[in-house]
Amino acid sequence: MFGHSSLLIENHFREAGFWHVANIGWGCKLNPKLISMFVERWRPETYTFHLPCGEWTITLEDVQLQLGLPVDGSVLNESAQFID
Known part of the structure; x- marks a missing residue:
């Protein structure tokens, strides 16, 4: 579960149209x-x-x-x- 500050950051990313960028590395093998x-x-x-x-x-x-x-x-x- 997200903490309060994480939700604020998530909202800023969504408002700026960057939410998909925050999730880029998930599921990728380096x-x-x-x-x-x-x-x-x-x-x-x-x-x-x-x-x-x-x-x-x-x-x-x-x-x-x-x-x-x-x-x-x-x-x-x-x-x-x-x-x-």
Whole structure:
């Protein structure tokens, strides 16, 4: 059962259209070798992965498309208020 603060967070996720994102990892098996490979090939100075086939950069647009995040032009600031 969810605690009171968990329900508040859940409601914020639902209102922002992010509820499905909070549930992405459920039921997925992680591949530790694959994760280690990506960690080893990450270059924080350039924000890229250096792979045998070349450099890869993951953009916020990539994340938005993969996770199906709604984008309406609003920005969520540090105090969790929407700004238009």
